[in-house]
Amino acid sequence: MLRLEHLDLRQDDFRLQADLTVPVGARVAVIGPSGAGKSTLLMAVAGFFAPVAGRVLWDGQDLAGRAPGDRPLSILFQDQNLFPHLTLAQNLGLGLRADLRLDAGQRARVEEALQRVGLAGMGARKPAQLSGGQVGRAALARALLRERPLLLLDEPFAALGPALKAEMLDLVAELADGATVLMVTHDPADARRFADQTILVADGIAHAPWPTAQLFADPPPALRAYLGT
Amino acid sequence: MASRAVALIPALLALIVVALTLGSAAVTAVWGGGGGLGPADWAALRFTLLQAALSAAVSALLAVPLARALVRRRFAGRGLLLRLMAAPFLLPVVVAVLGLLAVFGRSGPVNSLLAVLGLPALSVFGLHGVVLAHVFLNLPLVTRMLVHGWQAIPAERFRLAQALGMGPGPQFRHLELPMLRATLPGAAALVFLLCLTSFAVALTLGGGPKASTVELAIYQALRFDFLPGKAATLAAVQFALCATVTLAAMRLARVEGFGAGLGREVEMPAPGGWRRGVDALMIVLAAGFLLAPLLAVVWRGAPGLVALPSSVGWAAARSLVVAVLSAVLAAVAALVLVQARVAGRRWAELAAMLPLAASGLVMGTGLFLLVQPVAPVERLALPVTMLVNATLALPYLFRLLLPEALRLEADYVRLAESLSLRGAARLRLLVLPRLARPLGFGTGLAAALSMGDLGVIALFAGERGVTLPLLVQRLTGAYRMEAAASAALLLVGLSFALFWLFDRWGARHAAA
Numbered sequence: 001m002l003r004l005e006h007l008d009l010r011q012d013d014f015r016l017q018a019d020l021t022v023p024v025g026a027r028v029a030v031i032g033p034s035g036a037g038k039s040t041l042l043m044a045v046a047g048f049f050a051p052v053a054g055r056v057l058w059d060g061q062d063l064a065g066r067a068p069g070d071r072p073l074s075i076l077f078q079d080q081n082l083f084p085h086l087t088l089a090q091n092l093g094l095g096l097r098a099d100l101r102l103d104a105g106q107r108a109r110v111e112e113a114l115q116r117v118g119l120a121g122m123g124a125r126k127p128a129q130l131s132g133g134q135v136g137r138a139a140l141a142r143a144l145l146r147e148r149p150l151l152l153l154d155e156p157f158a159a160l161g162p163a164l165k166a167e168m169l170d171l172v173a174e175l176a177d178g179a180t181v182l183m184v185t186h187d188p189a190d191a192r193r194f195a196d197q198t199i200l201v202a203d204g205i206a207h208a209p210w211p212t213a214q215l216f217a218d219p220p221p222a223l224r225a226y227l228g229t
Numbered sequence: 230m231a232s233r234a235v236a237l238i239p240a241l242l243a244l245i246v247v248a249l250t251l252g253s254a255a256v257t258a259v260w261g262g263g264g265g266l267g268p269a270d271w272a273a274l275r276f277t278l279l280q281a282a283l284s285a286a287v288s289a290l291l292a293v294p295l296a297r298a299l300v301r302r303r304f305a306g307r308g309l310l311l312r313l314m315a316a317p318f319l320l321p322v323v324v325a326v327l328g329l330l331a332v333f334g335r336s337g338p339v340n341s342l343l344a345v346l347g348l349p350a351l352s353v354f355g356l357h358g359v360v361l362a363h364v365f366l367n368l369p370l371v372t373r374m375l376v377h378g379w380q381a382i383p384a385e386r387f388r389l390a391q392a393l394g395m396g397p398g399p400q401f402r403h404l405e406l407p408m409l410r411a412t413l414p415g416a417a418a419l420v421f422l423l424c425l426t427s428f429a430v431a432l433t434l435g436g437g438p439k440a441s442t443v444e445l446a447i448y449q450a451l452r453f454d455f456l457p458g459k460a461a462t463l464a465a466v467q468f469a470l471c472a473t474v475t476l477a478a479m480r481l482a483r484v485e486g487f488g489a490g491l492g493r494e495v496e497m498p499a500p501g502g503w504r505r506g507v508d509a510l511m512i513v514l515a516a517g518f519l520l521a522p523l524l525a526v527v528w529r530g531a532p533g534l535v536a537l538p539s540s541v542g543w544a545a546a547r548s549l550v551v552a553v554l555s556a557v558l559a560a561v562a563a564l565v566l567v568q569a570r571v572a573g574r575r576w577a578e579l580a581a582m583l584p585l586a587a588s589g590l591v592m593g594t595g596l597f598l599l600v601q602p603v604a605p606v607e608r609l610a611l612p613v614t615m616l617v618n619a620t621l622a623l624p625y626l627f628r629l630l631l632p633e634a635l636r637l638e639a640d641y642v643r644l645a646e647s648l649s650l651r652g653a654a655r656l657r658l659l660v661l662p663r664l665a666r667p668l669g670f671g672t673g674l675a676a677a678l679s680m681g682d683l684g685v686i687a688l689f690a691g692e693r694g695v696t697l698p699l700l701v702q703r704l705t706g707a708y709r710m711e712a713a714a715s716a717a718l719l720l721v722g723l724s725f726a727l728f729w730l731f732d733r734w735g736a737r738h739a740a741a
Contacts, residue, residue: 098655
């Protein structure tokens with residue numbers, strides 16, 4: 001269970017407050033106008049943005065002071081999810097051992113992960129030889145290998161077409177396998193397709209997650225303003 | 230704790246650099262005492278500034294169209310020419326001057342041509358000659374730096390510009406000008422600094438009351454007039470001058486926030502029409518200007534190569550050991566200080582750039598005065614040369630590595646952090662591969678510069694245990710011109726081989 005306890009994020013004029021709980025295994029969309037702080041919220045959970053007050057708790061444990069890589073989570077950024085000078089297999093291997101000294105079993109797991117995301121046999125390629133969708137798949141495969149209970153998606157598929165994006169979201173859903181997923185998006189269709197719950201970030205507040213269908217059926221004023229309905 | 234000890238390494242390294250640069254300058258000042266500047270000293274100061282400014286301006290102005298032509302044109306021998314761009318800067322200065330004299334000297338082909346055309350002869354001595362030699366030595370350096378700058382513009386940006394229908398003009402304004410604004414002032418400032426402390430050029434092509442630099446005045450005060458007091462005063466002036474320019478140069482060098490490309494080869498559009506003609510002309514003229522003096526040295530030195538005395542072989546071996554050790558030392562130091570600077574410690578940059586404000590001559594004099602009372606200086610000639618050369622190479626390596634390291638930090642450190650890629654693994658898997666290109670280039674530069682250096686070694690070496698450049702100089706002094714030219718040719722070959730090996734290592738690991 002992810003708990004954001006009286007979290008207060010500030011940077012210059014920007015301010016975002018969050019006090020909410022995300023149940024284990026939930027697939028949650030984080031939606032709201034650009035600049036509201038959707039990404040910042042994710043960065044705070046991931047450990048890249050220190051809150052001025054409040055705590056980020058996982059299963060009751062405070063994550064403060066734990067380096068991003070040591071937190072019980074994997075994150076996919078908007079871009080730069082793969083190192084361009086390393087092969088796909090190496091990029092995936094980093095998810096198992098950061099020093100890449102993999103044994104035969106681990107190399108087999110990398111190959112298996114590639115296969116599961118539809119990139120079988122492409123381990124020797126460099127990211128520059130891949131399409132945008134394939135880069136996303138590779139990043140997902142690495143998250144899969146890391147086996148962390150929380151997956152953060154900071155709009156990694158924003159640049160993909162609707163059909164491809166839908167495909168990727170289905171792949172995330174398929175691979176998540178009990179993991180809790182937090183996905184930033186600006187597209188209500190993504191939320192409806194993927195997320196059973198939605199966190200609305202607007203006017204300096206990250207609201208508690210709400211069933212997605214209900215939220216869009218009867219949007220609160222802030223969401224109505226964002227949707228333009 | 231081990232990590233605490235590791236964290237202290239950059240600080241320790243910075244202290245050593247400070248001791249070598251500021252410490253040695255302080256030693257000369259204390260040894261010498263004081264004394265005011267005479268009219269000749271002021272004239273030397275003015276000449277130093279004038280020739281450095283002219284050299285920097287001409288080098289920078291010519292480098293922009295040349296680098297651009299080299300980046301966007303594909304022609305036979307392009308790779309060779311790009312590698313050759315490193316040549317004059319790597320050429321031992323004594324040898325470069327020899328080549329320039331052969332081409333631009335009184336009886337050289339250029340003046341013969343001028344005479345046929347009925348034009349007045351061009352003098353290669355004085356201000357003309359010093360600026361000519363400095364442009365010859367530095368134009369390729371600036372060009373290489375700019376080519377690296379162009380290569381660092383993501384291919385995606387050029388594609389975007391083409392997609393937006395930008396012609397060469399708007400593309401220059403939106404893509405290339407920002408890069409130039411970030412790269413060129415730093416490059417020009419570097420040339421200015423180099424020319425402030427360039428000693429051998431002034432010694433050979435300058436001289437006399439009208440064309441004497443501060444460095445030359447220091448050397449003469451020490452070696453001929455035996456006036457350490459006067460030398461110390463001049464050294465203080467030189468140090469203040471270089472320190473001021475260094476600080477100004479640091480402000481000029483900014484890093485542009487280009488996003489990350491995917492590491493593809495640069496694909497800059499190559500417009501036709503008159504631009505094609507201008508590019509071709511730039512490439513042909515530059516190739517001629519840079520090649521002719523090199524060919525002249527080959528022409529004169531090649532016949533004697535088969536009959537070199539054994540002393541040349543030993544001198545070459547000594548030079549190789551000193552060059553490789555000092556280059557590796559400088560590369561490791563630069564990498565450590567760059568990482569510290571990227572981690573937010575600004576003093577690391579200050580320490581790494583400090584040797585720019587020192588000169589080999591000032592450092593050498595300080596060390597000489599320190600060593601002399603306790604040990605025979607000849608015995609320490611090679612270690613001291615190695616140490617001073619490594620220190621002098623540090624700023625170049627640092628300057629070459631820093632922009633790439635900052636870009637690396639901006640683009641990939643978040644990802645590295647999220648994967649717990651730290652310490653030795655981060656160095657091996659992220660930092661070294663991403664920095665391989667400038668690291669290889671810079672280490673090669675340091676090795677070749679050390680190989681051809683004639684400064685500290687001249688102060689320290691005795692009759693035996695000389696390095697190859699010093700041997701060339703001594704053979705020249707003894708009027709054994711053919712042996713000198715041949716030894717010079719060997720020196721050039723070894724310097725280039727060292728540079729080529731390191732640069733190639735970097736390029737190969739960057740492409741992989």
